[in-house]
Each structure stands twice: as C-alpha cells, then as structure tokens.
Amino acid sequence: MILLFNPQSNPQSKPVLPIALLTLGSVLEGEYDYEIVDGNLCGDTERELTTRIQATGAKILGVTVMGGPQLHNAVPVCRLIKQKFPGLTIVWGGYFPTQHYEICLKASYVDYVVRGHGEYVFRELVEKLQDGGNLGEMQNEGIAYRDPGASLTVTDQVAAIPDPEQLPPLPYHKLPVQEYIRSTYLGSRTLSHHTSYGCPFKCNFCAVVNMVDGKWKPQSAERTAETVQSMQEKWDVNGIEFFDNNFFVHERRTTEFAERINDLNINWWGEARVDTMMKYSDETWQKMKESGLRMLFLGAESGSDETLQRMNKGGKASTRKTLELVRRMKEYNVVPELSFVMGNPPEPKKDIDQTIQFIRKVKRINPAAEIIMYMYTPVPQSGELFEQAKQNGFNFPETLEGWISDEWKEFASRRSRHIPWVDNPMHQKVRNFERVLNAYYPTVTDQRLNGWKKALLKAAGGWRYHTEIYRKPLELRALQKFMHYQRPETSGF
Ligand code: B12
Ligand code: SF4
Structure with missing residues (x-):
C-alpha cells in the first residue's frame, strides 16, 4: 500500500484539489494499491496519517511539498511519522524538493526526492522498492537519495516531462471532489484543472524553469474540453480555474478549446504571458470571451523595461505591451490579474518606485485590473538576478528546520521583510501602497464586498491615492480588517 499525502497548504480556506x-x-x-490523504481535509494530519498507516500497513509515503505553509506542515509531520514507523519509506516531490533536494535529503525523515514531473519515475521507484530491484538501474531520470554511506546519488536531469495527452484520466474517485468545489468570481461551483506541463520561457526568477528547462507539453483541446464537459456532468461545475503555468502558449489550441466549450456555459480563468496574449487575433479574443473567459492571470512583473531584460523575461515582453493588453482586455471585459515582482536588485528602491508609478498607469487605463505584488525572492538557478542577490549577502537556509522558521516561511510566500537588499522602509512602502491601492480600487473578484463597503473603502483611500501619501494607513488597515477585505492574490489561486 502506498499513501500519497498533501500536507496542509491553506487550512483557513476552502481546499484546492491536489x-x-x-x-x-x-x-x-x-x-498498485494506493490512497490519497489530503491534509487540507483533516484537522490533525499526523493523527490521520498514523491511523491510515496502521489500518493499511502502508510501506511508502509519497509527499507533495511546496515552499511556505505546506513545508511548515510537511516537516514536523514527516519527522514524527518516521519516528513512529521507521520502516516506512518517505518520498518527497514537488517544487520545493526539486529545487532544494540536497537540503531535503539531509533530513533523516526524507528517504528519496523525485525531481521534476514525477509520474513515471515515482512508479518505477515504487516498483523497485516493492520488488527489491536495483536503484542504480532506474530507467527514468529525476531521483535523488543518500546511500547507506551517506553520499548523495542524484541523476543528471530532472524527470522527463510526461506527455499529458498520454497520461491516464485523473482518478477523481480517490477524493471527495464535492469538498473542493467553491464559489468564486467565476461561478458558484468552481473547480480547478491542469492541462499542460511546463513553459517555453526561462525567466530567471521563476521556479518553473528548474522543473522543465524551457519545455512545454500540452493536452489536446479536444481532451481538455471533454474533461471540462465531464466535470460539468458529474459535479455541476460552472467555473474552472486552469492552473497550468502557461495555458495559452498555442493560439490554435486555445481557439479550438474555446469553440468546443462554447455552449457549456462555463466561466474560466488561466495563466498567460502578456506578449503571447497581444499576439492573439481579435477573432481568438472574441471566441475566448464568448466561451466564458472571465479573467487572465498575467506575469507583468515590472514597470521597468530594464528589469524585464534583467529577468530574462524573454519573448517580446515590454511595459508598453502590458499597457496595450490591459486596454485590449477592457474592450473584451476580461479582467487582467497582473502579478509584479518588486524590489529587484541592483537598484531595488528605484525598481519599486518605477513599478508603483507603472501600476498607477495601469489602473488609469483599466481600473478593473487586479494587482498582485510579490517581493523578488530568488530561486536557485543561474542568472544575473540570482548572482546579484548572492553578492548582496543572500543565502538559502541549510536545513529544513531553517526553512520552516517564520522568517523563511514568509520568504517562501514571497512577502518577506528580510531580503538583504530591501530595507524596511522600502518593504513598508510596497505594503502601504498595496493597502491604499486595494482601498481605492477594491478587487472586483471579492464576493463578500458589497456596494456600500466598496464605496466606503474607495472614499477612505481616495485622498491618499491622489496625494501619493501612503505612509501609515492605519485607518485603512482597520477598515479592511473590519470588512474582512480579501487581497487579490487570495481570491483565486
Ligand atoms: C494550485 C497551486 C497552489 C495551491 C495549493 C495546491 C495544493 N497542493 O494544495 C495554493 C493556492 C494553496 C498555492 C499556494 C501557494 N503557492 Co502554489 N501553485 C499552485 C499551482 C498553480 C498548481 C499546482 C498544481 O496542481 N500543479 C499540477 C501538478 C500536476 O503539477 P505539480 O504540482 O508540479 O506536480 C508534479 C511535480 O511537481 C511532481 N510532484 C509533485 N508532488 C509530488 C510528490 C511526489 C511524491 C512525487 C514523486 C512527485 C511530485 O510530480 C507531479 C506530477 O507531474 C502551481 C503552478 C503549477 N502550474 O504547477 C503553483 C506553485 C507551485 N505555487 C507557488 C507558490 C510560490 C505558492 C505560494 C508559496 C506563494 C504564493 N502566494 O503564490 C503559496 C503558498 C503555498 C502554501 N500554502 O504552502 C509556486 C512555487 C514556486 C517555488 N519557488 O517553489 C508555483 C510554481 C507558482 C509559480 N509559478 O510561481 N499554490
Ligand atoms: S513565462 Fe511565466 S511560467 Fe514561464 S518561465 Fe516566465 S515567469 Fe515562469
């Protein structure tokens, strides 16, 4: 028996389908016999795992791990479970172990790390562990472990990306799917899905590059549309969030998908690049709109063309294109959700100021645009930004215990106050601006904010927004707390 475990990632909100x-x-x-244990569905994850291991006699525990709150749950739970069941083999996979496999394998409670998209390599590992095969003869790349002499064995490559079109259908029967359906801006019954792996770009602040090295493999439009239709038939779904890193790489796939779901009356959301969406024809935009596209998540990243270059944003990314796209999306009434990476070296203050001014321009053009502001948080890969970060005294923690400290938990959530090149006044400026911006332009996707609450927030934030006096917005803080205001990045994914 194999248990697949999703440590708690968002215990306060509705769980996200793992x-x-x-x-x-x-x-x-x-x-193989396997079960899925979703930490987001059980209060005490350690107790739940203990019960399931005792009941099933599981010998392998596969754990998916994202940096931030999920790691925070994974570390103590795996430590305790390993103490209780020393014979249990614990395998970690996902974004965090792929990037930081050496640190994970220092811990006595992590036996193997699978790097990259792990379907086939995990299945082969299970086969070898159960049948006693030789791990040195693994066909699939993407595994790392310490042998009994404690030296590190790691294959040269991360796992090859499986072709999603060839993968079997998802075994939804293993989970209580109804529990994951939630009400969002898209619809009263929204569920998430994933249709492609990777991304063809290599932005040097992005963890996706380490997973897939500039490759992208999609499922066909036909299969994607069929899955959406079956979600509607089975669970009466009327909203879908596509969690693909870059859903829109192929315009033809998007158009065909939009045509195929046109009559289903489903609203949808996905993640895209600005330059790609500017290349799309008016006809495609019209089809996407008619098929129910309500909102697009876009990596605008910066208000400075110089920084976009330094980020290796690639393609034809530019600030001018971002402004053109938000204007275009206004015509189609599709909400742009723009994500920015603030405080980039070598001149973080200038970078923050330029991006704040740029966001103000965006809002003038399209007030409905949602703005998400992250602080630049390096990922371990080569590139100018990471080199500069290291020169500025940046180092990752060397143990998992270090990673779960409050400081690094915040870091992994990309809102850290402890980035060496961003001093406290700079950090405060970003957070204060965010507060004023969110008051003056309350998010359109927040379902709990009704008309009068929005009007009150707007009035309270107006003078600060217009005078650009962002310091100490205590009155806005109190108001937003009182109204349970929801920041844009917590509304969808
Ligand atoms: C859904 C999602 C979430 C959900 C959580 C989902 C869950 N598991 O509970 C929520 C909304 C809570 C979330 C939050 C965050 N997320 Co998130 N999330 C995603 C998203 C959009 C989709 C994940 C997914 O389902 N992918 C589809 C599956 C098929 O792919 P996969 O997860 O990579 O899994 C494959 C491999 O990783 C591997 N694998 C994964 N687990 C395991 C386990 C084993 C045993 C093995 C063998 C293999 C293996 O094999 C899988 C199959 O191919 C990804 C982006 C993306 N498209 O992947 C970002 C992403 C993973 N998130 C990211 C981040 C940064 C966060 C946050 C930390 C910060 C933030 N505010 O965005 C928060 C906080 C996390 C937390 N609370 O712990 C980053 C990670 C970057 C990094 N530096 O590591 C990503 C890549 C987004 C991005 N492009 O920046 N997230
Ligand atoms: S385009 Fe987006 S997903 Fe692709 S590498 Fe750049 S930031 Fe990452």
Whole structure:
C-alpha cells in the first residue's frame, strides 16, 4: 500500500484539489494499491496519517511539498511519522524538493526526492522498492537519495516531462471532489484543472524553469474540453480555474478549446504571458470571451523595461505591451490579474518606485485590473538576478528546520521583510501602497464586498491615492480588517 499525502497548504480556506497527487495516482491505478490523504481535509494530519498507516500497513509515503505553509506542515509531520514507523519509506516531490533536494535529503525523515514531473519515475521507484530491484538501474531520470554511506546519488536531469495527452484520466474517485468545489468570481461551483506541463520561457526568477528547462507539453483541446464537459456532468461545475503555468502558449489550441466549450456555459480563468496574449487575433479574443473567459492571470512583473531584460523575461515582453493588453482586455471585459515582482536588485528602491508609478498607469487605463505584488525572492538557478542577490549577502537556509522558521516561511510566500537588499522602509512602502491601492480600487473578484463597503473603502483611500501619501494607513488597515477585505492574490489561486 502506498499513501500519497498533501500536507496542509491553506487550512483557513476552502481546499484546492491536489492535482499532483491525482496524476501520480493515475499511473499507479490498477497496478498498485494506493490512497490519497489530503491534509487540507483533516484537522490533525499526523493523527490521520498514523491511523491510515496502521489500518493499511502502508510501506511508502509519497509527499507533495511546496515552499511556505505546506513545508511548515510537511516537516514536523514527516519527522514524527518516521519516528513512529521507521520502516516506512518517505518520498518527497514537488517544487520545493526539486529545487532544494540536497537540503531535503539531509533530513533523516526524507528517504528519496523525485525531481521534476514525477509520474513515471515515482512508479518505477515504487516498483523497485516493492520488488527489491536495483536503484542504480532506474530507467527514468529525476531521483535523488543518500546511500547507506551517506553520499548523495542524484541523476543528471530532472524527470522527463510526461506527455499529458498520454497520461491516464485523473482518478477523481480517490477524493471527495464535492469538498473542493467553491464559489468564486467565476461561478458558484468552481473547480480547478491542469492541462499542460511546463513553459517555453526561462525567466530567471521563476521556479518553473528548474522543473522543465524551457519545455512545454500540452493536452489536446479536444481532451481538455471533454474533461471540462465531464466535470460539468458529474459535479455541476460552472467555473474552472486552469492552473497550468502557461495555458495559452498555442493560439490554435486555445481557439479550438474555446469553440468546443462554447455552449457549456462555463466561466474560466488561466495563466498567460502578456506578449503571447497581444499576439492573439481579435477573432481568438472574441471566441475566448464568448466561451466564458472571465479573467487572465498575467506575469507583468515590472514597470521597468530594464528589469524585464534583467529577468530574462524573454519573448517580446515590454511595459508598453502590458499597457496595450490591459486596454485590449477592457474592450473584451476580461479582467487582467497582473502579478509584479518588486524590489529587484541592483537598484531595488528605484525598481519599486518605477513599478508603483507603472501600476498607477495601469489602473488609469483599466481600473478593473487586479494587482498582485510579490517581493523578488530568488530561486536557485543561474542568472544575473540570482548572482546579484548572492553578492548582496543572500543565502538559502541549510536545513529544513531553517526553512520552516517564520522568517523563511514568509520568504517562501514571497512577502518577506528580510531580503538583504530591501530595507524596511522600502518593504513598508510596497505594503502601504498595496493597502491604499486595494482601498481605492477594491478587487472586483471579492464576493463578500458589497456596494456600500466598496464605496466606503474607495472614499477612505481616495485622498491618499491622489496625494501619493501612503505612509501609515492605519485607518485603512482597520477598515479592511473590519470588512474582512480579501487581497487579490487570495481570491483565486
Ligand atoms: C494550485 C497551486 C497552489 C495551491 C495549493 C495546491 C495544493 N497542493 O494544495 C495554493 C493556492 C494553496 C498555492 C499556494 C501557494 N503557492 Co502554489 N501553485 C499552485 C499551482 C498553480 C498548481 C499546482 C498544481 O496542481 N500543479 C499540477 C501538478 C500536476 O503539477 P505539480 O504540482 O508540479 O506536480 C508534479 C511535480 O511537481 C511532481 N510532484 C509533485 N508532488 C509530488 C510528490 C511526489 C511524491 C512525487 C514523486 C512527485 C511530485 O510530480 C507531479 C506530477 O507531474 C502551481 C503552478 C503549477 N502550474 O504547477 C503553483 C506553485 C507551485 N505555487 C507557488 C507558490 C510560490 C505558492 C505560494 C508559496 C506563494 C504564493 N502566494 O503564490 C503559496 C503558498 C503555498 C502554501 N500554502 O504552502 C509556486 C512555487 C514556486 C517555488 N519557488 O517553489 C508555483 C510554481 C507558482 C509559480 N509559478 O510561481 N499554490
Ligand atoms: S513565462 Fe511565466 S511560467 Fe514561464 S518561465 Fe516566465 S515567469 Fe515562469
């Protein structure tokens, strides 16, 4: 028996479907016994795992791990579970272990790390562990472990990306899917899905590059549309969030998908690049709109063309294009959700000021645009930004215990106050501006904010926004707390 475990990632809100575990399960289906344990559905994850291991006699525990709150749950739970069941093999996979496998393998409670998209390599590892095969003869790349002499064995490459079109359907029957359906801006019954792996770009602040090295593999429009239709038939879904890193790479796939779901009356959301969406024809935009596209998440990243270059943003990314796109989206009434990476070296203050001014321009053009502001937080890969970060005294923690300290938990959530090149006044300026911006332009996707609450927030934030006096917005803080205001990045994914 194999248990696939999703540590708690968002215990306060409605759980998000653990798609990684469903797809790992899809290739075990019919060959191996397995169960999925979702920490977001159980209060005490350690107790739940203990009960399930005792009841099933599980010998392998596969754990999916994202930096931030999820790691915070994964570390103590795996430590305790390993103490209780020393014979249990614990395998970690996902974004965090892919990047920081050496640190993970220092911990006595992590036996193996699978790097990259792990469906086939995990299945082969399970086969070897159960049948006693030689790990040195693994066909699939993407595994790292310490042998009994404690030296590190790691394959040269991360796992090859599986072709999503060839993967079996997701084994939804392993989870209580109804629990994951939530009400969002898209619809009263929204569920998430994933249709492509990777991204063809290599932005040097982005963790996706380490996973896929500039590759992108999609499922066909036909299969994607069929899945959406079956979600509607089975669970009466009327909103879909596509969590792909870059759903819109191929215009033809998007158009075909939009045509195929046109009559389903479903609203949808996805993640895209600004330059790609500017290349799309008016006809495609019209089709996407008619098929129910309500909102797009876009990596605008910066208000400075110089910084976009330094980020290796690639393609034809530019600030001018971002402004053109938000104007275009206004015509189609599709909400742009723009994500920015603030405080980039070598001149973080200038970078922050330029991006704040740029966001003000965006809002003048399209007031409905949602703005998400992250602080630049390096990922371990080569590139000018990371080199400069290191020169500025940046180092990752060397143990998992270090990673789960409050400071690094905040860091992994990309809102850290402890980035060496961003001093406290700079950090405060970003957060104060964010507060004023969110008051003056309350998010359109927040379902709890009704008309009078929005009007009150807008009035209270107006003078600060116009005079650009962002310091100490205590009155806005109190108001937003009182109204349970929801920041844009917590509204969808
Ligand atoms: C859904 C999602 C969430 C959900 C949580 C989902 C869950 N598991 O509970 C929520 C909304 C809570 C979330 C939050 C955050 N997320 Co998030 N999230 C995603 C998203 C959009 C989709 C994940 C997904 O389902 N992918 C589909 C599956 C098939 O792919 P996968 O997860 O990579 O899994 C494959 C491999 O990683 C591997 N694998 C994964 N787990 C395991 C386990 C084992 C045992 C094995 C063998 C293999 C394996 O094999 C899988 C199959 O191919 C990704 C982006 C993306 N498209 O992947 C970002 C992403 C993972 N998130 C990210 C971040 C930064 C966060 C946050 C930390 C910060 C933020 N505010 O965005 C927060 C906080 C996390 C927390 N609370 O702990 C980053 C990670 C970057 C990094 N530096 O590591 C990503 C890549 C987004 C991005 N492009 O920046 N997230
Ligand atoms: S385009 Fe987006 S997903 Fe692709 S590498 Fe750049 S930031 Fe990452």
